[in-house]
Amino acid sequence: MDGKVYVVTSGKGGVGKTTTVANLGTGLAKLGKKVALIDADIGLRNLDVVLGLENRIVYDIVDVVEKKCRQEQALIKDKRYSSLCLLPAAQTRDKTAVSPKQMGELITQLKKDFDYVIIDSPAGIEQGFKNAIEGADEAIVVTTPEVAAVRDADRIIGMLEAEGLSNPELIINRVRVDMMRRGDMMNIEDMVEILAIQLLGIVPEDENIVVSTNTGEPIVLTEDAQAGEAFWNITRRLEGEDIPLISLEEGVVDRLKRFVGLK
Amino acid sequence: MIDLMKGMFNKDELQSKDLAKERLRLVLVHDRMGVSPEVIEDMKEELIQVISKYLEIDKDGLEMELDRQENSVALVANIPVKQLKKR
Numbered sequence: 001m002d003g004k005v006y007v008v009t010s011g012k013g014g015v016g017k018t019t020t021v022a023n024l025g026t027g028l029a030k031l032g033k034k035v036a037l038i039d040a041d042i043g044l045r046n047l048d049v050v051l052g053l054e055n056r057i058v059y060d061i062v063d064v065v066e067k068k069c070r071q072e073q074a075l076i077k078d079k080r081y082s083s084l085c086l087l088p089a090a091q092t093r094d095k096t097a098v099s100p101k102q103m104g105e106l107i108t109q110l111k112k113d114f115d116y117v118i119i120d121s122p123a124g125i126e127q128g129f130k131n132a133i134e135g136a137d138e139a140i141v142v143t144t145p146e147v148a149a150v151r152d153a154d155r156i157i158g159m160l161e162a163e164g165l166s167n168p169e170l171i172i173n174r175v176r177v178d179m180m181r182r183g184d185m186m187n188i189e190d191m192v193e194i195l196a197i198q199l200l201g202i203v204p205e206d207e208n209i210v211v212s213t214n215t216g217e218p219i220v221l222t223e224d225a226q227a228g229e230a231f232w233n234i235t236r237r238l239e240g241e242d243i244p245l246i247s248l249e250e251g252v253v254d255r256l257k258r259f260v261g262l263k
Numbered sequence: 264m265i266d267l268m269k270g271m272f273n274k275d276e277l278q279s280k281d282l283a284k285e286r287l288r289l290v291l292v293h294d295r296m297g298v299s300p301e302v303i304e305d306m307k308e309e310l311i312q313v314i315s316k317y318l319e320i321d322k323d324g325l326e327m328e329l330d331r332q333e334n335s336v337a338l339v340a341n342i343p344v345k346q347l348k349k350r
Contacts, residue, residue, distance in 0.1 A: 147287045154291050183278030190284050194291065 003111040006118045007136035011152030013123030015144045016173040019209065021120040022050040026218040027235030029081035033115040038087045040132040041122040042097055045089035052079060052216020053086055062090035065102040071109060095128040107135035125159060139168035140200060145175060145186045154195055169200035171234065176205045201234035202245055203227050292329045292336060303327060319345040
Protein backbone atom coordinates (compact mmCIF):
# COMPACT_ATOMS: atom_id res chain seq x y z
CA MET A 1 0.00 0.00 0.00
CA ASP A 2 1.16 3.52 -0.78
CA GLY A 3 2.33 5.75 2.04
CA LYS A 4 0.81 9.05 3.04
CA VAL A 5 2.23 12.24 1.55
CA TYR A 6 2.20 15.44 3.61
CA VAL A 7 3.36 18.88 2.57
CA VAL A 8 4.37 21.30 5.32
CA THR A 9 3.88 24.90 4.23
CA SER A 10 3.26 28.40 5.59
CA GLY A 11 3.53 31.23 3.10
CA LYS A 12 5.69 33.30 5.40
CA GLY A 13 9.28 32.31 6.01
CA GLY A 14 10.85 31.67 9.38
CA VAL A 15 7.80 30.30 11.12
CA GLY A 16 9.23 26.80 11.62
CA LYS A 17 8.39 24.66 8.58
CA THR A 18 11.77 22.95 8.44
CA THR A 19 11.88 22.40 12.19
CA THR A 20 8.40 20.87 11.98
CA VAL A 21 9.37 18.53 9.13
CA ALA A 22 12.56 17.40 10.90
CA ASN A 23 10.74 16.70 14.15
CA LEU A 24 7.66 15.00 12.73
CA GLY A 25 9.87 12.85 10.50
CA THR A 26 12.14 11.87 13.37
CA GLY A 27 9.14 11.26 15.62
CA LEU A 28 7.47 8.98 13.08
CA ALA A 29 10.72 7.06 12.59
CA LYS A 30 10.96 6.66 16.36
CA LEU A 31 7.51 5.08 16.19
CA GLY A 32 8.98 2.59 13.72
CA LYS A 33 7.59 4.09 10.52
CA LYS A 34 9.47 4.31 7.25
CA VAL A 35 9.76 8.01 6.47
CA ALA A 36 11.18 10.01 3.56
CA LEU A 37 11.67 13.75 4.00
CA ILE A 38 11.98 15.91 0.90
CA ASP A 39 13.59 19.33 1.01
CA ALA A 40 11.76 21.21 -1.77
CA ASP A 41 13.53 24.49 -1.01
CA ILE A 42 15.91 24.32 -3.96
CA GLY A 43 18.68 26.91 -3.72
CA LEU A 44 18.18 27.44 0.02
CA ARG A 45 18.47 23.98 1.49
CA ASN A 46 18.29 23.71 5.27
CA LEU A 47 16.59 20.50 6.26
CA ASP A 48 19.93 18.65 6.02
CA VAL A 49 21.46 21.01 8.59
CA VAL A 50 18.52 20.81 10.98
CA LEU A 51 18.80 17.01 10.86
CA GLY A 52 22.60 17.08 11.21
CA LEU A 53 23.08 15.31 7.86
CA GLU A 54 24.81 18.08 5.89
CA ASN A 55 28.10 16.17 5.60
CA ARG A 56 26.55 13.14 3.97
CA ILE A 57 25.07 14.71 0.85
CA VAL A 58 26.32 13.30 -2.43
CA TYR A 59 23.34 13.64 -4.77
CA ASP A 60 20.25 15.80 -4.52
CA ILE A 61 16.67 16.09 -5.80
CA VAL A 62 17.75 17.74 -9.08
CA ASP A 63 20.21 14.90 -9.78
CA VAL A 64 17.32 12.48 -9.34
CA VAL A 65 14.92 14.26 -11.71
CA GLU A 66 17.72 14.77 -14.23
CA LYS A 67 18.47 11.07 -13.92
CA LYS A 68 22.11 11.65 -12.96
CA CYS A 69 21.65 9.10 -10.19
CA ARG A 70 19.11 6.62 -9.00
CA GLN A 71 16.57 7.69 -6.40
CA GLU A 72 18.05 5.38 -3.75
CA GLN A 73 21.49 6.91 -4.26
CA ALA A 74 20.26 10.39 -3.36
CA LEU A 75 18.36 9.30 -0.26
CA ILE A 76 20.47 9.90 2.83
CA LYS A 77 19.93 7.63 5.81
CA ASP A 78 19.47 9.35 9.17
CA LYS A 79 22.16 8.84 11.83
CA ARG A 80 19.69 7.85 14.50
CA TYR A 81 16.92 5.95 12.72
CA SER A 82 17.66 3.80 9.70
CA SER A 83 14.00 4.00 8.64
CA LEU A 84 14.32 7.77 8.16
CA CYS A 85 15.67 9.18 4.87
CA LEU A 86 16.29 12.64 3.50
CA LEU A 87 16.13 13.68 -0.13
CA PRO A 88 18.10 16.95 -0.04
CA ALA A 89 17.43 20.03 -2.16
CA ALA A 90 20.05 21.20 -4.65
CA GLN A 91 21.94 24.20 -3.39
CA THR A 92 23.35 25.60 -6.63
CA ARG A 93 20.15 25.56 -8.68
CA ASP A 94 16.81 27.35 -8.46
CA LYS A 95 13.13 26.40 -8.20
CA THR A 96 12.76 26.01 -11.97
CA ALA A 97 15.18 23.04 -11.95
CA VAL A 98 12.23 20.78 -11.06
CA SER A 99 8.77 20.92 -12.66
CA PRO A 100 5.54 20.00 -10.88
CA LYS A 101 5.21 17.01 -13.20
CA GLN A 102 8.69 15.70 -12.27
CA MET A 103 7.92 16.26 -8.61
CA GLY A 104 4.67 14.31 -8.97
CA GLU A 105 6.47 11.37 -10.57
CA LEU A 106 9.16 11.40 -7.89
CA ILE A 107 6.58 11.23 -5.13
CA THR A 108 4.59 8.50 -6.84
CA GLN A 109 7.80 6.43 -6.76
CA LEU A 110 8.78 7.32 -3.20
CA LYS A 111 5.45 6.59 -1.56
CA LYS A 112 5.64 3.00 -2.74
CA ASP A 113 8.60 2.43 -0.43
CA PHE A 114 7.69 4.59 2.58
CA ASP A 115 4.87 4.88 5.12
CA TYR A 116 5.21 8.65 5.12
CA VAL A 117 6.62 11.16 2.66
CA ILE A 118 6.89 14.66 4.15
CA ILE A 119 7.71 17.60 1.88
CA ASP A 120 9.31 20.74 3.29
CA SER A 121 7.90 23.57 1.19
CA PRO A 122 9.80 26.80 0.56
CA ALA A 123 8.26 30.07 1.73
CA GLY A 124 6.28 32.04 -0.84
CA ILE A 125 3.55 31.18 -3.33
CA GLU A 126 5.61 30.76 -6.48
CA GLN A 127 6.85 27.70 -8.34
CA GLY A 128 8.70 26.26 -5.34
CA PHE A 129 5.45 26.13 -3.42
CA LYS A 130 3.58 24.71 -6.40
CA ASN A 131 6.20 21.97 -6.78
CA ALA A 132 5.99 21.17 -3.08
CA ILE A 133 2.24 20.62 -3.04
CA GLU A 134 2.25 18.50 -6.19
CA GLY A 135 1.56 14.93 -5.24
CA ALA A 136 0.69 15.69 -1.61
CA ASP A 137 -2.36 14.00 -0.09
CA GLU A 138 -2.54 16.24 2.99
CA ALA A 139 -1.24 19.66 3.94
CA ILE A 140 0.01 20.98 7.26
CA VAL A 141 0.08 24.77 7.60
CA VAL A 142 2.52 26.21 10.13
CA THR A 143 2.00 29.68 11.55
CA THR A 144 3.04 31.79 14.53
CA PRO A 145 0.85 34.11 16.62
CA GLU A 146 1.60 37.22 14.56
CA VAL A 147 -0.60 39.20 12.17
CA ALA A 148 1.76 38.75 9.19
CA ALA A 149 2.16 34.98 9.67
CA VAL A 150 -1.56 34.35 10.11
CA ARG A 151 -2.36 36.52 7.12
CA ASP A 152 0.02 34.51 4.94
CA ALA A 153 -1.37 31.26 6.35
CA ASP A 154 -4.85 32.38 5.29
CA ARG A 155 -3.66 33.01 1.74
CA ILE A 156 -1.90 29.64 1.62
CA ILE A 157 -4.99 27.85 2.90
CA GLY A 158 -6.97 29.44 0.06
CA MET A 159 -4.38 28.28 -2.49
CA LEU A 160 -4.24 24.76 -1.05
CA GLU A 161 -8.00 24.48 -1.26
CA ALA A 162 -7.93 25.67 -4.87
CA GLU A 163 -5.42 22.87 -5.60
CA GLY A 164 -7.66 20.23 -4.06
CA LEU A 165 -5.95 20.03 -0.65
CA SER A 166 -9.17 20.95 1.02
CA ASN A 167 -8.60 19.96 4.64
CA PRO A 168 -5.27 21.41 5.70
CA GLU A 169 -4.39 21.16 9.37
CA LEU A 170 -2.81 23.89 11.47
CA ILE A 171 0.26 23.97 13.72
CA ILE A 172 0.72 27.13 15.76
CA ASN A 173 4.42 27.47 16.56
CA ARG A 174 6.40 29.69 18.94
CA VAL A 175 3.53 30.18 21.35
CA ARG A 176 4.28 32.09 24.55
CA VAL A 177 1.80 31.28 27.26
CA ASP A 178 2.95 34.16 29.47
CA MET A 179 2.30 36.70 26.71
CA MET A 180 -1.07 35.19 25.91
CA ARG A 181 -2.04 35.40 29.54
CA ARG A 182 -1.07 39.07 29.58
CA GLY A 183 -3.08 39.73 26.44
CA ASP A 184 -0.02 40.55 24.35
CA MET A 185 -0.32 37.60 21.98
CA MET A 186 -3.32 36.42 19.98
CA ASN A 187 -5.20 33.51 21.54
CA ILE A 188 -5.15 30.05 20.00
CA GLU A 189 -8.95 30.10 19.76
CA ASP A 190 -8.90 33.44 17.91
CA MET A 191 -6.43 32.17 15.32
CA VAL A 192 -8.26 28.90 14.80
CA GLU A 193 -11.53 30.77 14.40
CA ILE A 194 -10.06 33.21 11.86
CA LEU A 195 -8.34 30.53 9.76
CA ALA A 196 -11.24 28.09 10.14
CA ILE A 197 -9.18 24.90 9.82
CA GLN A 198 -8.52 21.95 12.10
CA LEU A 199 -5.87 22.50 14.79
CA LEU A 200 -3.21 19.77 14.74
CA GLY A 201 -0.97 21.11 17.48
CA ILE A 202 0.49 23.97 19.48
CA VAL A 203 4.25 24.27 19.95
CA PRO A 204 5.55 26.54 22.70
CA GLU A 205 8.48 28.87 22.13
CA ASP A 206 11.46 27.02 23.55
CA GLU A 207 15.13 27.99 23.87
CA ASN A 208 16.00 24.33 23.42
CA ILE A 209 15.11 24.70 19.72
CA VAL A 210 18.15 26.91 19.23
CA VAL A 211 20.33 24.34 20.94
CA SER A 212 18.82 21.56 18.85
CA THR A 213 19.55 23.39 15.59
CA ASN A 214 23.08 24.11 16.83
CA THR A 215 23.71 20.42 17.33
CA GLY A 216 21.58 19.01 14.51
CA GLU A 217 19.56 16.85 16.91
CA PRO A 218 15.79 17.21 16.45
CA ILE A 219 14.19 18.38 19.68
CA VAL A 220 11.58 15.63 19.60
CA LEU A 221 14.37 13.38 20.92
CA THR A 222 15.17 15.66 23.87
CA GLU A 223 13.44 14.70 27.06
CA ASP A 224 11.91 17.46 29.16
CA ALA A 225 11.88 20.01 26.34
CA GLN A 226 8.45 21.61 25.99
CA ALA A 227 8.69 21.99 22.23
CA GLY A 228 9.94 18.41 21.93
CA GLU A 229 6.95 17.14 23.84
CA ALA A 230 4.64 19.16 21.61
CA PHE A 231 6.18 17.69 18.43
CA TRP A 232 5.99 14.21 19.89
CA ASN A 233 2.29 14.72 20.58
CA ILE A 234 1.71 15.93 17.02
CA THR A 235 3.57 12.89 15.69
CA ARG A 236 1.29 10.57 17.61
CA ARG A 237 -1.79 12.48 16.40
CA LEU A 238 -0.63 11.87 12.81
CA GLU A 239 -0.57 8.18 13.68
CA GLY A 240 -4.19 8.44 14.75
CA GLU A 241 -3.71 8.52 18.52
CA ASP A 242 -6.10 10.71 20.46
CA ILE A 243 -3.74 13.05 22.32
CA PRO A 244 -5.23 16.13 23.95
CA LEU A 245 -3.64 19.47 23.05
CA ILE A 246 -0.95 20.64 25.49
CA SER A 247 -2.65 22.46 28.31
CA LEU A 248 -1.83 26.12 27.98
CA GLU A 249 -2.97 27.03 31.43
CA GLU A 250 -0.14 26.07 33.70
CA GLY A 251 -1.56 24.76 36.99
CA VAL A 252 -1.36 26.70 40.24
CA VAL A 253 1.05 24.15 41.70
CA ASP A 254 3.40 24.51 38.71
CA ARG A 255 3.35 28.26 39.04
CA LEU A 256 4.10 28.07 42.74
CA LYS A 257 6.96 25.64 42.09
CA ARG A 258 8.41 27.99 39.53
CA PHE A 259 8.03 30.88 41.95
CA VAL A 260 10.00 29.17 44.70
CA GLY A 261 12.54 27.90 42.18
CA LEU A 262 11.65 24.23 42.18
CA LYS A 263 10.99 24.19 38.47
CA MET B 264 3.91 38.71 39.59
CA ILE B 265 3.55 42.32 38.47
CA ASP B 266 2.38 41.06 35.09
CA LEU B 267 -0.15 38.86 36.78
CA MET B 268 -1.52 41.80 38.75
CA LYS B 269 -1.60 43.99 35.66
CA GLY B 270 -3.64 41.30 34.01
CA MET B 271 -6.08 41.40 36.90
CA PHE B 272 -6.59 45.15 37.08
CA ASN B 273 -6.32 46.28 33.49
CA LYS B 274 -8.99 44.05 32.02
CA ASP B 275 -10.82 47.00 30.46
CA GLU B 276 -7.78 48.44 28.73
CA LEU B 277 -7.33 47.49 25.07
CA GLN B 278 -4.79 44.70 24.95
CA SER B 279 -2.37 44.44 22.02
CA LYS B 280 -3.80 41.04 21.09
CA ASP B 281 -7.17 42.70 20.46
CA LEU B 282 -5.53 45.20 18.17
CA ALA B 283 -3.73 42.35 16.36
CA LYS B 284 -6.98 40.45 15.92
CA GLU B 285 -8.85 43.50 14.63
CA ARG B 286 -6.11 44.43 12.15
CA LEU B 287 -5.90 40.83 10.98
CA ARG B 288 -9.67 40.60 10.56
CA LEU B 289 -9.76 43.70 8.38
CA VAL B 290 -6.77 42.78 6.27
CA LEU B 291 -8.22 39.32 5.62
CA VAL B 292 -11.57 40.71 4.50
CA HIS B 293 -9.72 42.58 1.76
CA ASP B 294 -7.34 39.71 0.96
CA ARG B 295 -10.12 37.19 0.62
CA MET B 296 -12.29 39.37 -1.62
CA GLY B 297 -9.40 40.71 -3.64
CA VAL B 298 -10.58 44.28 -2.95
CA SER B 299 -7.79 46.74 -2.22
CA PRO B 300 -8.16 49.63 0.22
CA GLU B 301 -7.85 52.01 -2.77
CA VAL B 302 -11.02 50.60 -4.30
CA ILE B 303 -12.85 51.28 -1.06
CA GLU B 304 -11.43 54.80 -1.06
CA ASP B 305 -12.65 55.43 -4.64
CA MET B 306 -16.06 54.09 -3.73
CA LYS B 307 -16.16 56.36 -0.71
CA GLU B 308 -15.41 59.43 -2.81
CA GLU B 309 -18.17 58.64 -5.29
CA LEU B 310 -20.61 57.87 -2.54
CA ILE B 311 -19.91 61.24 -0.91
CA GLN B 312 -20.69 62.96 -4.20
CA VAL B 313 -24.00 61.15 -4.62
CA ILE B 314 -25.19 61.60 -1.06
CA SER B 315 -24.10 65.24 -0.99
CA LYS B 316 -26.70 65.96 -3.66
CA TYR B 317 -29.41 65.22 -1.14
CA LEU B 318 -27.93 65.65 2.33
CA GLU B 319 -25.31 67.80 3.93
CA ILE B 320 -22.89 65.28 5.41
CA ASP B 321 -19.79 65.40 7.56
CA LYS B 322 -17.24 64.19 5.03
CA ASP B 323 -14.43 63.87 7.55
CA GLY B 324 -16.53 61.82 9.93
CA LEU B 325 -17.51 59.33 7.24
CA GLU B 326 -16.37 55.78 7.84
CA MET B 327 -16.67 52.96 5.38
CA GLU B 328 -15.26 49.45 5.58
CA LEU B 329 -15.87 45.86 4.68
CA ASP B 330 -16.85 43.80 7.64
CA ARG B 331 -17.04 40.07 7.95
CA GLN B 332 -19.41 38.30 10.24
CA GLU B 333 -19.75 34.54 10.30
CA ASN B 334 -19.82 33.69 6.63
CA SER B 335 -21.05 36.90 5.10
CA VAL B 336 -19.32 40.12 4.21
CA ALA B 337 -21.04 43.49 4.58
CA LEU B 338 -20.11 46.94 3.39
CA VAL B 339 -20.65 49.04 6.49
CA ALA B 340 -20.86 52.81 6.16
CA ASN B 341 -21.32 55.32 8.93
CA ILE B 342 -22.24 58.70 7.43
CA PRO B 343 -22.91 61.53 9.87
CA VAL B 344 -25.63 63.85 8.49
CA LYS B 345 -25.37 67.55 9.34
CA GLN B 346 -28.73 68.61 7.96
CA LEU B 347 -31.12 68.04 5.16
CA LYS B 348 -30.38 70.16 2.14
CA LYS B 349 -32.93 72.81 1.42
CA ARG B 350 -34.21 72.26 -2.05
